[in-house]
Every structure is written in structure tokens, then in C-alpha cells.
Amino acid sequence: MIAANLPILQVIAPLLSAPLCVLLRRPGAAWAFALAVTWASFAIALTLLSQVLESGPISYEIGGWAAPFGIEYRVDMISAFVLVIVSAIGSAIMLFARHSVASEIRRERIYLFYAMYLLCLSGLLGIAITGDTFNLFVFLEISSLSSYVLISLGQDKRALTAAFRYLVMGAIGATFYIIGVGLMYMMTGTLNIADLAVRLPAVASTTTILAALAFLTVGISLKLALFPLHAWLPGAYAYAPSMVTAFMAATATKVAVYILIRILFTIFGGVDVMAGMHVGVILTGLAVIAMFAASTTAIFQPNLKRMLAYSSVAQIGYIILGISFASETGLAGGIIHLFNHAVTKSALFMVMGCVVLRVGSVNIRAFDGLGARMPLTMAAFVIAGLSLIGIPLTVGFISKWYLILAALEKGWWPIAVVVVLSSLLAVIYVWRVVEAAYFRPAAADAPEISEAPASMLIALWLMTGASVYFGVDATRTLDVALGAAKLLLVDRI
Amino acid sequence: MNPGSAILLALAVPLTGAVLISRTGFSPNLREGVTLTTAGVLFALVASLFGEVFAGARPEVVLFQMLPGLNIAFKVEPLGMVFAGVASFLWLVTSIYSIGYMRGHNEKNQTRFYAFFAIALSAAMGVAFAGNMLTLFIFYEILTLSTFPLVTHSGSSAAKRSGRIYLGLLLGTSIGLQLIAIIWTWTLTGTLDFQAGGILEGKAAKGVIGVLLALYVFGIGKTALMPFHRWLPAAMVAPTPVSALLHAVAVVKAGVFTVLKVTVYIFGVDFLAELGVSDWLQYIAAATILIATLVAMTQNNLKAMLAYSTISQLSYIVLGAMLVNEISIVGGGMHLVMHAFAKITLFFCAGAIMVTLHKTEISDMKGIGRTMPITCAAFLIASLSIIGLPPFGGMWGKWYLALGALEADKLVMVGVLMLSSLLSMTYLLPVPLRAFFSKPIAGEELPEGIKEAPWPCLLAIAITSASILLLFFFSGPILAMLQLIFTR
Numbered sequence: 007m008i009a010a011n012l013p014i015l016q017v018i019a020p021l022l023s024a025p026l027c028v029l030l031r032r033p034g035a036a037w038a039f040a041l042a043v044t045w046a047s048f049a050i051a052l053t054l055l056s057q058v059l060e061s062g063p064i065s066y067e068i069g070g071w072a073a074p075f076g077i078e079y080r081v082d083m084i085s086a087f088v089l090v091i092v093s094a095i096g097s098a099i100m101l102f103a104r105h106s107v108a109s110e111i112r113r114e115r116i117y118l119f120y121a122m123y124l125l126c127l128s129g130l131l132g133i134a135i136t137g138d139t140f141n142l143f144v145f146l147e148i149s150s151l152s153s154y155v156l157i158s159l160g161q162d163k164r165a166l167t168a169a170f171r172y173l174v175m176g177a178i179g180a181t182f183y184i185i186g187v188g189l190m191y192m193m194t195g196t197l198n199i200a201d202l203a204v205r206l207p208a209v210a211s212t213t214t215i216l217a218a219l220a221f222l223t224v225g226i227s228l229k230l231a232l233f234p235l236h237a238w239l240p241g242a243y244a245y246a247p248s249m250v251t252a253f254m255a256a257t258a259t260k261v262a263v264y265i266l267i268r269i270l271f272t273i274f275g276g277v278d279v280m281a282g283m284h285v286g287v288i289l290t291g292l293a294v295i296a297m298f299a300a301s302t303t304a305i306f307q308p309n310l311k312r313m314l315a316y317s318s319v320a321q322i323g324y325i326i327l328g329i330s331f332a333s334e335t336g337l338a339g340g341i342i343h344l345f346n347h348a349v350t351k352s353a354l355f356m357v358m359g360c361v362v363l364r365v366g367s368v369n370i371r372a373f374d375g376l377g378a379r380m381p382l383t384m385a386a387f388v389i390a391g392l393s394l395i396g397i398p399l400t401v402g403f404i405s406k407w408y409l410i411l412a413a414l415e416k417g418w419w420p421i422a423v424v425v426v427l428s429s430l431l432a433v434i435y436v437w438r439v440v441e442a443a444y445f446r447p448a449a450a451d452a453p454e455i456s457e458a459p460a461s462m463l464i465a466l467w468l469m470t471g472a473s474v475y476f477g478v479d480a481t482r483t484l485d486v487a488l489g490a491a492k493l494l495l496v497d498r499i
Numbered sequence: 500m501n502p503g504s505a506i507l508l509a510l511a512v513p514l515t516g517a518v519l520i521s522r523t524g525f526s527p528n529l530r531e532g533v534t535l536t537t538a539g540v541l542f543a544l545v546a547s548l549f550g551e552v553f554a555g556a557r558p559e560v561v562l563f564q565m566l567p568g569l570n571i572a573f574k575v576e577p578l579g580m581v582f583a584g585v586a587s588f589l590w591l592v593t594s595i596y597s598i599g600y601m602r603g604h605n606e607k608n609q610t611r612f613y614a615f616f617a618i619a620l621s622a623a624m625g626v627a628f629a630g631n632m633l634t635l636f637i638f639y640e641i642l643t644l645s646t647f648p649l650v651t652h653s654g655s656s657a658a659k660r661s662g663r664i665y666l667g668l669l670l671g672t673s674i675g676l677q678l679i680a681i682i683w684t685w686t687l688t689g690t691l692d693f694q695a696g697g698i699l700e701g702k703a704a705k706g707v708i709g710v711l712l713a714l715y716v717f718g719i720g721k722t723a724l725m726p727f728h729r730w731l732p733a734a735m736v737a738p739t740p741v742s743a744l745l746h747a748v749a750v751v752k753a754g755v756f757t758v759l760k761v762t763v764y765i766f767g768v769d770f771l772a773e774l775g776v777s778d779w780l781q782y783i784a785a786a787t788i789l790i791a792t793l794v795a796m797t798q799n800n801l802k803a804m805l806a807y808s809t810i811s812q813l814s815y816i817v818l819g820a821m822l823v824n825e826i827s828i829v830g831g832g833m834h835l836v837m838h839a840f841a842k843i844t845l846f847f848c849a850g851a852i853m854v855t856l857h858k859t860e861i862s863d864m865k866g867i868g869r870t871m872p873i874t875c876a877a878f879l880i881a882s883l884s885i886i887g888l889p890p891f892g893g894m895w896g897k898w899y900l901a902l903g904a905l906e907a908d909k910l911v912m913v914g915v916l917m918l919s920s921l922l923s924m925t926y927l928l929p930v931p932l933r934a935f936f937s938k939p940i941a942g943e944e945l946p947e948g949i950k951e952a953p954w955p956c957l958l959a960i961a962i963t964s965a966s967i968l969l970l971f972f973f974s975g976p977i978l979a980m981l982q983l984i985f986t987r
Contacts, residue, residue, distance in 0.1 A: 398637040410679060411682050429674060430671055430675060437663070441659060479563060
């Protein structure tokens with residue numbers, strides 16, 4: 007009974023837990039409850055992934071109503087992978103959250119914070135699992151609205167403006183998306199993704215569908231912060247509570263990338279959008295600019311959360327670059343980087359959370375001498391930083407390997423050069439912090455500080471460990487990524 | 500012991516050593532005991548493989564699959580055997596030396612120093628025994644990163660600046676050029692295994708092979724080929740044992756070793772010779788040899804001078820590889836060994852002088868031969884070996900390299916080798932000659948009588964300088980081993 011209904015439980019569990027969380031009121035109880043729910047949804051996601059790997063895609067009709075009248079949930083290799091990424095990060099971050107949230111959020115708001123967090127999580131999971139474009143819009147709005155709230159809870163007053171900016175941009179993105187869905191519905195009479203994939207090729211040359219593609223692509227590019235539509239991201243990441251930044255950076259943009267992949271390779275899978283409609287070359291160009299411009303900007307940020315935010319924009323560029331190749335290797339490179347960047351960046355933002363908790367600032371000068379004062383936290387920063395650069399035996403290396411491989415397979419060697427040059431920019435912005443932590447003495451008036459609490463360190467090192475583990479033995483993640491790429495490009499089911 | 504497990508142990512033993520060292524920091528004697536034991540066990544392990552490889556076996560072991568179709572795998576072949584032998588033997592000697600030096604110099608954070616040293620050696624073993632280019636690349640990068648804390652050991656702002664150059668150039672070339680070359684090779688051939696005769700023959704056009712070769716040769720930044728050589732003088736800010744073992748042996752030799760390995764097992768000597776795409780790289784190597792020699796002549800800081808001398812000597816080996824014939828490759832391998840022993844002795848002496856008399860500038864070293872006769876005599880022996888005079892081991896490297904150049908019909912390269920030898924006399928010999936024959940600088944007090952460095956330093960110097968002499972007379976096994984590279 008439960009096994010057959012896992013797809014709906016994946017979404018409904020955190021969705022219904024959110025109001026229950028409100029009823030609990032006490033911060034500790036709310037935290038424990040949310041922790042249990044997130045770990046349960048992680049277990050569900052893992053089960054779904056193993057089911058998909060064993061017996062192929064799962065289709066689930068809500069309420070027994072078949073599409074097109076009912077809503078279909080569909081779990082295939084890539085959606086199961088995204089579910090695992092989101093729920094894994096979501097549950098690891100809950101471990102991290104307790105002390106971080108207690109110190110950054112006013113006590114009487116904490117239970118509301120966790121309720122919002124569960125809503126956001128269920129929205130993100132819903133996006134990945136649904137097989138219906140309108141249902142996807144609903145989940146997109148659930149996750150977006152809750153994330154505006156989460157960001158605005160940041161301690162800094164500027165969190166409010168950042169959240170408002172994100173709200174405006176996010177609303178435009180979502181509106182564009184729904185306009186695109188409407189135009190497709192007009193021409194095909196369906197909202198179901200699988201049906202759209204079948205019916206679109208017949209009407210693909212119409213201006214309406216072309217406009218739909220444009221609205222969808224631009225709308226989702228806003229949500230995933232593709233250069234030059236990334237302006238909302240640095241502020242939102244810099245001023246949100248630490249735990250929210252770590253969560254958002256690892257999941258929200260990744261899920262948006264997932265939507266883009268679905269649009270380009272499933273909904274428009276039967277239409278030659280990448281080469282024929284030049285989407286590929288546009289994405290390649292924007293990705294390359296993102297990798298350079300954002301990495302360069304990151305070098306000059308004194309606020310390290312903002313620096314990592316710009317780094318995220320650059321890393322999203324890598325993912326989009328992989329997708330834009332529209333080859334199996336390239337797409338697999340993009341998909342594997344979804345995972346790899348999620349674990350690496352969440353580890354890095356957790357470091358920021360630890361430092362905020364103990365030092366109270368993420369300015370580069372606050373890191374002076376931290377290597378000796380918070381050795382475990384800073385060691386994690388070094389390892390995750392090496393992964394960001396793409397040093398062998400970290401996940402970053404695996405991503406770079408596949409992206410360069412994809413570029414060379416196509417004979418686009420200048421792109422391969424661009425990928426390595428951009429990772430060398432990462433050396434500069436990562437090493438700036440390493441030098442501050444290990445070579446600069448702590449300021450004379452620096453307060454005595456201790457290492458971060460154990461629960462935060464465990465979560466941090468879980469993610470750091472994952473960035474190494476899946477970089478040493480990448481066969482497991484790559485099997486999924488390569489399988490997903492093959493499914494999207496070749497088998498097309 | 501099963502050769503496969505000997506390979507894995509050769510990687511694991513230094514790592515275990517590093518952990519034990521970091522746990523025994525409370526007792527320096529115990530810690531140094533761990534270092535010496537680890538180095539001894541490592542050398543025994545490497546030596547245990549020698550006989551097998553010499554008899555024609557090529558022990559291999561696959562650790563695990565990292566990427567689909569790409570394993571982390573090790574395979575011992577003659578070239579790697581020689582490199583591993585040199586590095587592990589000299590680590591043992593350097594460990595003895597370090598005890599005298601680090602204590603004599605009152606260095607801080609000695610536990611961290613010994614621990615990272617052990618990690619670096621594990622990485623060097625990984626480079627030596629790597630069975631494919633991916634494995635080699637991974638250990639190459641670990642070697643870079645594990646030596647960074649050693650280079651910046653003092654933590655001063657000069658160390659920080661040097662660390663930036665070190666990391667920037669080594670990571671920049673390896674990620675920017677070498678990694679692209681590796682992935683490109685993978686797309687062309689579908690394998691990265693080191694195979695006799697190479698894997699690229701017939702897989703790509705001449706132009707592509709030429710570009711690939713350049714990407715590899717410049718991408719292996721540890722060879723300090725110009726224009727990517729600046730990191731090596733920068734690394735001299737490190738404590739002397741680091742300069743001695745890592746920046747005269749393990750790290751730089753890992754670079755030239757990789758170049759030799761890529762030439763022989765990725766491209767294939769015959770294939771490269773036929774295409775002639777390595778010709779222009781010979782001239783880059785020759786230019787590096789001569790320019791670095793000239794720069795060395797202008798240096799007054801002893802370690803800086805030795806660094807430029809190393810840059811020049813490393814390019815001998817690159818030249819040997821780029822001459823692409825069997826004799827020149829063997830010559831490159833011989834020079835790798837001989838230069839290692841001679842240069843480590845020179846650095847040992849430089850460190851001994853620094854610890855005992857606190858002198859770092861050559862111009863200040865007049866007359867110190869009366870105070871430190873053993874050190875200065877060792878310096879003379881090692882200098883003569885670098886220059887390439889008999890009866891010192893260094894002659895053999897130059898001998899076979901020159902033969903290789905003749906074999907390749909490159910008379911001009913023979914000229915370069917000879918000219919560089921002549922010029923190296925002018926910067927190396929003045930140091931011991933002034934030490935013995937000049938009067939001490941007026942107004943400066945040298946200690947009365949003989950005052951040498953602490954005895955562990957002296958013992959290490961004695962071992963390496965005796966080896967230089969022995970290597971002249973007993974170079975046979977090494978030569979025979981290197982010739983096995985081409986025995987199918």
C-alpha cells in the first residue's frame with residue numbers, strides 16, 4: 007500500500023507537515039518534527055530512485071484519474087535523481103539548522119520558519135515529480151512564495167529588499183512560464199508533459215509555439231539565475247539566514263534547471279530546438295559569459311556569502327553549458343554537476359553558517375586566523391573549495407571532466423579552454439579565503455571562539471565527505487546521470 | 500610478498516606514517532622515529548619490487564573504478580621503478596638530515612612539516628607507479644597540494660607570495676593544459692593506459708599530435724620548462740630539506756618522469772620520431788638549459804642559484820625525451836637519477852651552512868672551508884658531478900644524452916649540452932673554491948677550528964656524496980633497468 011503510493015507521499019508528507027509544524031509552536035519540537043519529515047522524504051526519494059533504476063519509470067495517477075483529466079506524477083531517472091538531491095540536502099541541512107536557526111531567527115518565529123521550510127521543500131519536490139505542466143506551476147509558486155518568506159527572515163535589514171527583488175523577478179519568471187504553458191495548451195489541448203511531447207512536433211513551426219518556447223525558456227532562466235537574469239541571486243543569498251542560503255543554493259536553482267531540461271528535452275524533445283531554433287548556441291554563449299563574468303566578480307567580493315553566490319551563478323553556467331551541448335556526454339555532465347555542485351556549495355554555505363554563528367560576520371577579514379581557531383570548519387572549506395576548483399578526487403573534477411570531454415567530442419576546443427580558465431578563476435577566489443584563514447593572524451581584539459557545535463559540524467562534514475566520496479568513486483552518480491541523459495536524448499520516454 | 504600488495508603498501512605506508520606523525524607530535528624523538536621507520540619500510544617495499552621488474556614482470560593492481568571505463572590502477576614498469584627507487588631512498592636520507600636541520604634551525608610546526616612530507620612521498624609513489632594517465636594526474640595534483648604547506652611553512656608574507664606563484668603555476672598548467680590533453684587523448688583513443696609503443700599512433704592527424712604533445716610538455720609544469728619555471732625559485736622559501744628532497748628530487752623529478760612516461764607510453768617513441776613534431780620542443784628545452792644557466796650565474800643567494808641550476812638540469816631530461824630515440828630516453832632516465840643525488844647533496848650542504856654559520860649568500864662564504872671542510876668537500880664532489888666529470892655519476896647522464904643527440908642527428912644539441920656543462924662550472928665551482936682558498940671576509944668572526952653541522956646532517960651528506968662516487972662505478976643495474984623500457 008505504502009510502496010505503491012510513494013510518489014504522492016514524497017510531496018504530501020512535507021506539505022501536510024507544514025501546518026502541523028505551526029501547531030507545535032515550540033522551537034525544539036518544530037525542529038525535531040521537521041527533521042523527522044525531511045529524513046523520511048529522503049528515504050522515500052532513495053526508494054523511488056532504486057525502484058526507477060530497477061524497473062524503469064513510475065507513473066502515478068492522483069486519485070485514480072488518468073491523464074489528461076487527472077494529474078499524473080511521473081518518476082523517471084532524472085526526476086528521481088533530482089528528488090534525491092533535494093531531499094538529501096534538505097535533510098542534511100535540518101541537522102545543521104538547529105543552532106544556526108536558533109541564533110539567527112527570533113525565537114517566537116522559529117516554528118513558522120520550519121513550517122515555511124517544509125512548504126518550500128514540498129514545492130521543490132513536487133516540481134521534480136509532477137508530470138503536469140500546470141501542477142508544476144503550482145509547486146513552483148509554493149516553493150517560491152515560501153522562499154521569499156525564508157529569505158526575508160534574514161537578520162540584516164537588507165534581507166527585506168533582497169527578498170522583494172527576488173519576489174519581483176521570481177513572479178515575472180513564473181508568469182512567463184504560465185504564459186508559455188497557456189500558449190502550448192492553446193495549440194495542443196493538453197497540460198500533461200508526456201502528451202505535450204507527442205503533440206508538439208505537429209505544431210512546432212507555428213509562431214505560437216515559438217513564442218511559448220521563448221516565454222518558457224526566459225521565465226525559467228530567471229528562476230535558475232542564468233546570466234544576465236541573475237541579478238536577484240547575490241542579494242538573496244547574501245542576506246538570507248545561513249541555513250536558507252545553504253538550502254536554496256543547493257536546491258532551488260537546481261530544480262529550476264530540472265524544469266529547463268524537461269522543457270527542452272522532454273516537452274520539446276521531438277522538436278529540434280537546440281540546433282534548429284538556436285537555443286543551444288544562445289545557452290552556450292550565456293553559460294560561457296556566466297562562467298567568466300560571475301567568477302571574476304566573485305574575486306572582488308569582501309562579503310564571502312556574496313562571493314559564493316556569484317560563484318553559484320558561474321557554476322550554474324557550467325550546468326547550462328553541459329545542457330547546451332545537447333549531447334549525451336554534455337547533458338550527463340550538466341546533470342552530474344547538479345548533484346556535485348549541490349553538495350559542494352551546501353558545504354561551503356554551511357561553513358559560512360558556522361562562521362556567522364561563532365564570529366558573527368562573513369566579511370573576509372572575519373576569517374583572519376580562523377584556520378587555527380576553527381580548524382574543522384576551515385578544513386571543510388578547503389576541501390569543498392578544492393572541489394569548486396575541480397581538483398581530482400573531488401566531485402568538481404568529475405563535472406569538469408565530463409564538460410571538457412563533451413566540448414572536445416564536439417570539436418569545440420575553445421569551450422574546453424574556457425572551462426579550465428574559469429576553474430582557474432575559482433582558484434583565486436577560494437585561495438583568498440584560505441590565505442586569510444591560514445596566513446593572516448587573527449585581529450588583536452578578536453574574541454575567543456570555539457569550534458562550531460557538533461550537530462553543525464556533522465552536517466557540514468556529511469556534505470564535505472560526499473564531495474570527496476562521489477569524486478573518488480563517481481560510477482554510481484554517473485550511472486544515473488548517463489542513464490538520465492540517454493533517456494532524455496535517445497530513448498525519449 | 501605479492502607484488503600487487505607491495506604497490507598498494509608503498510602508497511599506504513607513507514600515509515599511515517603521516518597519521519602516526521601527526522599523533523606523536525608530543526614527543527619529537529618518537530615522531531622522528533616514526534618518520535625514519537616509515538621511510539625505511541617504504542624503501543624496503545620499493546626495493547622488493549626491483550627484482551621482479553628486472554626479471555621482466557610488470558606487476559599491476561587495479562584499485563577501483565573511478566569513472567566508467569577509467570580505473571585507478573597501478574602498474575610498475577622500469578622507468579617508474581627507477582624513479583620510485585630514487586625518491587624512496589633519498590627520503591630515507593633526507594629524514595636523517597631533517598632531524599639535524601629542523602632542530603638546529605629551531606623551525607616551528609615540525610609535526611605538520613613531517614606529516615605533509617610523508618603525504619608528498621605517498622603522492623610521489625603514486626606518480627611513479629601509476630598505470631594510466633588519470634591515476635598519474637591525480638597523484639600529480641596531490642603532490643602539488645601536499646607540498647604547498649611545506650613551501651609556505653614559515654607562514655611569512657614572503658612565503659605566502661611564493662605559495663601563490665607555486666600553486667598558480669602548477670595548478671594553472673596542470674588544469675589549464677595537461678587536463679585538456681588527457682581528456683583529448685581519451686576522446687581520441689578511448690583509453691588512458693600506459694602501453695608499450697604508445698596509444699596514439701594512427702589515432703589523429705599530425706597537427707593534432709603536435710598540439711597534444713605541446714599541451715602535455717608545457718602542462719606538466721613540474722618540469723619547470725620555460726616560460727613556466729618561476730614556481731621553482733619561488734619554492735626556495737621552504738625549509739632546506741623540502742628544497743632538497745622535493746624541489747631537487749620528488750616534485751621536479753615527478754615532472755620530468757611524467758614527460759618521459761608520456762613520450763614513451765602515450766605517444767610512443769617511434770611514432771613521435773617519425774612525425775617530427777617534437778623538434779621545436781627540443782629548442783625550447785635547449786633555450787631553458789642555457790638561459791637558466793646564465794641566470795644561475797647571476798645569483799648570489801645559494802639556494803636561488805641551485806634552483807636555477809635545477810631548472811637547467813631538468814630541461815636536459817626534457818631534451819632527452821624530445822629527442823625521441825631509445826638512447827636519449829635512457830639518457831633522460833640516467834640523468835634523472837644522477838642529478839637527483841648530486842643536487843640533493845648540494846642542497847644538503849647549503850642547509851648545513853645555513854644552520855651552522857647562518858650564511859645564505861655566496862659572497863659571504865669565503866673561507867668557510869676551514870670551518871666546514873666535510874660539507875665543502877661534499878659540495879665540490881656534487882658540483883663536479885653536476886658538471887659531468889668522471890669519476891662522478893653525473894657523467895653518465897650527460898654521456899647518454901649526448902649519444903642520444905648524436906643518434907637523432909642533432910649535433911647542435913650536443914653543443915648545447917657541452918656549453919651548459921662549461922657554464923655550470925662558472926657558477927658551481929666558485930663556491931667550494933672560495934670556501935677553501937679565499938681568506939675569510941675581514942672583520943668577520945668564523946668559529947675557531949672545525950665546526951660542522953649537526954651529525955645527522957653530516958651523515959646524510961656523507962651518504963649522498965658517497966653514492967655519487969659509487970654511481971659512477973656501479974651504474975650498470977640502473978642502465979640495464981632503463982634499457983628494459985624498450986625490451987618488448
